[in-house]
Amino acid sequence: xxxxxxxDSVEAMMASMASLAVLAARSEGRSGHTGSDPLxxxxxxxxxxxxxxxxxxxxxxxxxxxxxxxxxxxxxxxSAPDEQPHQRxxxxxxxxxxxxxxxxVSERTASALLAESHQLTTTxxxxxxxxEQGLMSWQHARVMVDEATSLDPAGAAALEAHFLDxxxxxxxxxxxxxxxxxxxxxQKARTWxxxxxxxxxxKRHAKSVLDRRLEYAPDRDGMAWLSAYLPADQAAGIxxxxxxxxxxxxxxxxxxxxxxxxxxxxxxxxxxAGLTTTGTGNSDAxxxxxxxxxxxxxxxxxxxxxxxxxxxxxSATEGVDVGHVPSxxxxxxxxxxxxxxxxxxxxxxxxDGYGPIxxxxxxxxxxxxxxxxxxxxxxxxxxxxxxxxxxSYRIPPAMRQWLHMRDSKCSFPGCSNQSLDNEADHxxxxxxxxxTGITNLESLCRKHHRLKHSTTWTPTEATKDQPPGWxxxxxxxxxxxxxxxxxPQWPKQILDQLAHHExxxxxxxxxxxxxxxxxx
Numbered sequence: 380x381x382x383x384x385x386x387d388s389v390e391a392m393m394a395s396m397a398s399l400a401v402l403a404a405r406s407e408g409r410s411g412h413t414g415s416d417p418l419x420x421x422x423x424x425x426x427x428x429x430x431x432x433x434x435x436x437x438x439x440x441x442x443x444x445x446x447x448x449x450x451x452x453x454x455x456x457x458s459a460p461d462e463q464p465h466q467r468x469x470x471x472x473x474x475x476x477x478x479x480x481x482x483x484v485s486e487r488t489a490s491a492l493l494a495e496s497h498q499l500t501t502t503x504x505x506x507x508x509x510x511e512q513g514l515m516s517w518q519h520a521r522v523m524v525d526e527a528t529s530l531d532p533a534g535a536a537a538l539e540a541h542f543l544d545x546x547x548x549x550x551x552x553x554x555x556x557x558x559x560x561x562x563x564x565x566q567k568a569r570t571w572x573x574x575x576x577x578x579x580x581x582k583r584h585a586k587s588v589l590d591r592r593l594e595y596a597p598d599r600d601g602m603a604w605l606s607a608y609l610p611a612d613q614a615a616g617i618x619x620x621x622x623x624x625x626x627x628x629x630x631x632x633x634x635x636x637x638x639x640x641x642x643x644x645x646x647x648x649x650x651x652a653g654l655t656t657t658g659t660g661n662s663d664a665x666x667x668x669x670x671x672x673x674x675x676x677x678x679x680x681x682x683x684x685x686x687x688x689x690x691x692x693x694s695a696t697e698g699v700d701v702g703h704v705p706s707x708x709x710x711x712x713x714x715x716x717x718x719x720x721x722x723x724x725x726x727x728x729x730x731d732g733y734g735p736i737x738x739x740x741x742x743x744x745x746x747x748x749x750x751x752x753x754x755x756x757x758x759x760x761x762x763x764x765x766x767x768x769x770x771s772y773r774i775p776p777a778m779r780q781w782l783h784m785r786d787s788k789c790s791f792p793g794c795s796n797q798s799l800d801n802e803a804d805h806x807x808x809x810x811x812x813x814x815t816g817i818t819n820l821e822s823l824c825r826k827h828h829r830l831k832h833s834t835t836w837t838p839t840e841a842t843k844d845q846p847p848g849w850x851x852x853x854x855x856x857x858x859x860x861x862x863x864x865x866x867p868q869w870p871k872q873i874l875d876q877l878a879h880h881e882x883x884x885x886x887x888x889x890x891x892x893x894x895x896x897x898x899x
Contacts, residue, residue: 388511392438395431395513402428426853434513440520441510447478448496495524502535503527505543515557519564526568534577541571549865554848554858560793563860566734573727573735574865580727581737584610611733612713612740619732621645622800714784715741716867723870731783732797778817779803786822790838790846792857796824804828806838806847821847 404410405424408417454474458467479489499507499520506523509515523542527535540547542556542564556564573580588610596604607614625640635643715728719738728741782803789796801822807813818841823831830836838847839856848859869877 440517
């Protein structure tokens with residue numbers, strides 16, 4: 380970027396600082412406001428001040444990036460032309476140490492800042508420019524850096540152009556990247572990366588699945604963490620199943636939170652699964668040790684969950700067959716392009732609450748008996764689900780699934796509650812003339828469902844492929860955060876036939892795979 384752009388960013392930051400001074404005076408009642416509602420003016424000034432502060436923080440982060448990258452580059456330029464590898468390593472270590480001391484941070488943190496600054500100022504200029512203009516936060520910029528790390532320069536440029544360049548091929552159609560909370564932006568950026576990575580998702584998944592593992596980490600106050608690194612479909616199936624069971628237990632007599640219920644159900648399922656211990660050493664001693672250790676864990680869980688976990692369920696003769704892990708049947712929602720389902724293209728399927736998964740995993744889910752499999756037509760131009768209509772108040776299961784696919788998560792700004800755990804709600808109430816169609820429905824978690832009906836937070840209109848945005852009680856508008864649909868891939872043999880197809884003539888049967896209809 381030229382010096383003029385850098386100067387403009389400094390001038391913009393100074394202008395924002397001046398605006399902050401005015402807003403600070405208004406928020407503290409020192410502006411001499413004489414309007415009819417001085418309290419409302421102070422409240423508005425506080426919100427506007429928060430927004431302006433966020434912009435200034437982004438601009439300051441961009442300036443820190445420039446300073447860090449500039450220091451590293453200057454030290455490199457000052458080095459000898461014939462610098463040896465050991466001298467270069469010593470120089471780089473010195474740069475990290477200097478930055479760490481200047482910022483009063485660890486050298487690990489300083490090293491990460493230098494690496495991120497180098498990438499932003501060399502391979503991600505659009506992201507750096509957005510940061511300098513206050514259009515996205517430092518967290519958003521770090522997401523872009525993280526997702527671009529394993530891409531080549533062309534891939535990194537295409538990634539940031541998709542979200543930050545409106546003139547890019549097939550640009551993001553959702554709200555601006557900086558208007559998404561960082562976690563939602565990370566999911567969208569990761570989804571794009573998975574779809575367009577130069578190495579197919581099938582190959583990357585086959586390599587990563589070898590690293591699956593279960594980890595145990597002691598923590599404070601007699602607690603510990605148990606985490607599993609699993610294929611996404613298995614993890615989602617476990618999470619959705621435990622969530623559904625926890626939701627079913629909620630009621631007036633249940634005082635445990637949803638989070639506590641999930642933990643208790645997972646503990647009971649794991650500790651009462653009838654696990655078998657085998658080994659090549661002293662099997663009697665190994666089994667006895669396992670009985671003592673696991674049974675002790677059962678007793679601890681038993682006390683925590685009110686005595687409903689049965690001890691003594693670990694058996695050396697009635698074990699669990701772990702040779703084949705079954706696919707989730709009904710607790711996972713997957714959207715699979717028809718040609719990928721037939722094995723004709725390699726584009727990923729979309730796992731609800733997660734993102735892209737290999738098409739082979741989706742085909743396995745269907746083949747092994749996914750009981751909630753629905754056929755859904757999508758728009759061939761953008762990949763979005765098409766509208767279906769209903770004339771009754773009751774929302775049928777198929778439409779609920781459709782709503783899950785359109786909204787993906789709770790439609791309230793920034794909420795990441797997964798769609799299978801949300802509630803369908805009419806935008807315009809049935810009693811007020813609203814219909815039960817996809818354009819009059821939204822997916823809300825219980826918290827934001829209650830917020831909608833107890834405050835003046837109001838959803839805006841929805842479309843067949845876009846959830847509603849929201850208007851706050853203060854009149855601020857927040858854009859829809861709908862999924863980033865993309866046109867489906869077509870098999871080469873069909874594209875070849877279409878290229879030579881004469882209008883008005885039906886395609887030959889051999890041009891289309893079995894089960895795909897020709898619409899001449």
